[in-house]
Amino acid sequence: ATFTPTADLEDATNVFSVDKTGVADNAGNAGTGTTDSGNFTIDTKRPTVAFAITDAALKAGETTLVTF
Numbered sequence: 001a002t003f004t005p006t007a008d009l010e011d012a013t014n015v016f017s018v019d020k021t022g023v024a025d026n027a028g029n030a031g032t033g034t035t036d037s038g039n040f041t042i043d044t045k046r047p048t049v050a051f052a053i054t055d056a057a058l059k060a061g062e063t064t065l066v067t068f
Contacts, residue, residue, distance in 0.1 A: 005042045012041045 003016070015038070020031030055064040 005044050007044050008046070009042055009044050014040050014042055 015036045017037075018035045020033055020035060023031040025031070049068055052067045053064055054066075055062070058064055
């Protein structure tokens with residue numbers, strides 16, 4: 001199986017649950033119940049950056065502080 005998470009998503013609490021009814025092992029024993037995976041996180045959000053400019057109206061030869 002392939003799992004493709006939704007785009008632009010952050011979620012720290014996730015599990016896969018597998019229903020074992022309807023399957024059998026090599027000896028023919030029917031499966032029962034469910035099995036859950038361990039918890040996993042999803043992060044498909046694009047990174048962002050914030051910035052600040054001390055002086056946005058610079059003249060030739062001036063400098064300013066830019067913080068990211």
